[in-house]
Amino acid sequence: MGFAGFPPKVRFTPVPNPVFGPLLEQIDDAAELKCLLRVIWLLQQQRGHPRFVSHDEILEDQVLARSIARDLSDPTSEIEQALGKAVRRGTLATGTKGAGARRRRLYTLNTPADRKALAEAAGASNPLEVEEPGPPAEPVERPNIFALYEDNVGMLSPMIADELREAEQSYPVGWIEDAFREAVGNNKRSWRYIAAILDRWEREGKNDAGSGRNTAKTGYQEYFRR
Secondary structure (H helix, E strand, C coil), X not given: CCCCCCCCCCCCCCCCHHHHCHHHHHCCCHHHHHHHHHHHHHHHCCCXXXXXXXXXXXXXXXXXXXXXXXXXXXXXXXXXXXXXXXXXXXXXXXXEECCHHHCEEEEEECCHHHHHXXXXXXXXXXXXXXXXXXXXXXXXXXXXXXHHHHHHCCCCCHHHXXXXXXXXXXXXXXXXXXXXXXXXXXXXXXXXXXXHHHHHHHHXXXXXXXXXXXXXXXXXXXXXXX
16 A cells, blocks of 8 residues: 655654765665664654653654564564664664663764763763764775865865865765766866755755766756856
8 A cells, every 4th residue: 555645734853964865875774774763753752852762662662663573573672773773873872861670771862962961861879871882884985075175176264174074964975976076077176066066966866877967967057157
């Protein structure tokens, strides 16, 4: 049975942009991606700050359980493995609060503010143990965005450096490399032109087919002739 489409007054859940960029490229386990998205949704259902979701709440979530269960009679183990992967990747932060029968494991997004709130949640008399994400399983050495800029455009300025850092967090590495390549091929060696390429791909999708590249190329040239 297919999806009937979104209703006219559908509600939206804020999701960090890297989930749709570099993380979408990195996460190769569907269960991990489903857990991450469902935890984001569960956090957004809460009011106020800080926002945490407990280990038990995640395991008891029927939507997540049904989405992962498939042929499994009990998806608990797979959900726990997926949560562990998310913590090691660094998308979720986790820690324990309380002791004995009252001990609970909590999860939140791995942002500086949420990590700080997680660490302070139990108070000084009962410190919270926050797990640090582990290193990537298979780090891949690729030129960073600063090297790409200096090699293909020119000297860095503080303002451009800030924009490059933001782009590196927002777009997949492959997109950034292809955008620089596109700009050099069109003899448009400027960050403004490269940023326009990335913005267009984010809004309209990136098509690596030949015809898609030609259409995009023409669009950028028309944009910068205005």
